[in-house]
Amino acid sequence: MAGQLAHRGQPATVLEASEYVGFAWRNHYDRLHLHTVKEHSALPHLPYPAHYPTYVSRLQLVEYMEQYAKQFGIKPHFNQPARHISRGTDGLWYVQTPTETFRAEKLVVATGYNRVPNQPDLPGLRDFRGILWHSYEYRNGAAFRDENVLVVGMGNTGSELALDLLEHGARPTISVRGPVSIVKRDAFGRPTQPTAILLNKFPNWFYDFVAGTMQKLTVGDLSAYGLGKPTVAPSRLIRDFGRIPVIDLGTLDQIKAGTIAVAPGISRINAKTVLFTDGSERPFDAIVLATGYRPGLQPMMGDTLAGKILNERGYPKSLWFDKPDLSGIYFLGFATPLTGIIRSLNLDSEKIAAHLSRPTR
Numbered sequence: 632m633a634g635q636l637a638h639r640g641q642p643a644t645v646l647e648a649s650e651y652v653g654f655a656w657r658n659h660y661d662r663l664h665l666h667t668v669k670e671h672s673a674l675p676h677l678p679y680p681a682h683y684p685t686y687v688s689r690l691q692l693v694e695y696m697e698q699y700a701k702q703f704g705i706k707p708h709f710n711q712p713a714r715h716i717s718r719g720t721d722g723l724w725y726v727q728t729p730t731e732t733f734r735a736e737k738l739v740v741a742t743g744y745n746r747v748p749n750q751p752d753l754p755g756l757r758d759f760r761g762i763l764w765h766s767y768e769y770r771n772g773a774a775f776r777d778e779n780v781l782v783v784g785m786g787n788t789g790s791e792l793a794l795d796l797l798e799h800g801a802r803p804t805i806s807v808r809g810p811v812s813i814v815k816r817d818a819f820g821r822p823t824q825p826t827a828i829l830l831n832k833f834p835n836w837f838y839d840f841v842a843g844t845m846q847k848l849t850v851g852d853l854s855a856y857g858l859g860k861p862t863v864a865p866s867r868l869i870r871d872f873g874r875i876p877v878i879d880l881g882t883l884d885q886i887k888a889g890t891i892a893v894a895p896g897i898s899r900i901n902a903k904t905v906l907f908t909d910g911s912e913r914p915f916d917a918i919v920l921a922t923g924y925r926p927g928l929q930p931m932m933g934d935t936l937a938g939k940i941l942n943e944r945g946y947p948k949s950l951w952f953d954k955p956d957l958s959g960i961y962f963l964g965f966a967t968p969l970t971g972i973i974r975s976l977n978l979d980s981e982k983i984a985a986h987l988s989r990p991t992r
Contacts, residue, residue, distance in 0.1 A: 648712035747927035772799030789921030810859025857893035
């Protein structure tokens with residue numbers, strides 16, 4: 632967002648909760664790469680270096696973000712987490728941090744939809760005597776060699792952590808509550824993202840038909856492996872339900888080979904075992920909660936403001952609002968796009984920057 636504004640010659644004050652640019656990417660698990668191709672995953676107005684691979688690694692992305700900040704003269708106020716957002720009687724927006732209060736006519740909230748770890752209170756979780764991590768604490772599987780590890784949840788993170796655990800000599804099991812929609816990152820030797828971008832230009836019914844057919848051809852019915860059978864196309868899953876399908880990097884082959892086990896939902900966690908909804912009970916040395924994140928905007932805004940802005944899932948209803956009492960506040964990074972998250976950030980930030988740059992009456 633700051634890059635879009637700097638490109639237009641419009642200054643902006645940037646608040647950063649941590650002490651670094653790209654803090655979240657510095658702390659993700661080691662093997663993480665973008666699941667989208669670099670041609671459609673750069674930030675506005677600065678392509679990735681030519682020597683970067685098709686799928687950029689997390690450390691390469693951090694290096695790129697640092698260069699991006701230098702390129703556009705972006706100098707954030709570090710260690711300034713937003714604690715409270717409010718609209719003053721003077722029509723300005725106020726952002727309170729632990730040490731200061733910032734005010735502005737226009738405010739862009741870009742804290743993202745993956746800000747606060749979601750840690751479900753599973754039955755008996757407090758009784759478990761092994762290692763218990765949320766995925767945000769996970770770096771690699773070296774500590775779990777020769778151990779039985781339960782990964783709770785099979786989104787993109789859970790799927791990849793199970794693969795990482797296997798590669799580090801652990802015995803991973805993924806707990807899956809219901810059918811999982813899976814698509815291949817690369818199909819027939821080519822990345823799938825460019826195809827998704829092309830299909831997004833067609834009517835939804837056509838996109839869904841092609842995406843569903845491709846899924847059947849490349850993934851198929853996984854009911855025999857405990858993963859169920861999707862009832863809707865992966866494109867419709869994103870568009871209508873806000874859920875991103877699992878981008879498979881090799882986990883599915885290991886499940887089919889029997890080296891990564893699949894279990895149903897959890898009935899109860901005991902000191903050293905887990906009881907599943909099918910009645911089976913298995914021993915585990917560690918549990919990794921790959922249960923995702925939440926945007927966590929409601930506590931930052933308070934009930935009144937949040938009630939006007941957020942939907943039932945806690946996400947902003949729009950990029951901006953035309954109502955007089957909400958004018959001047961914008962939201963970037965809360966979409967679940969069909970064609971890649973960073974590509975969506977490019978498109979949405981351009982819309983916001985154009986709206987911000989309009990002359991005021």
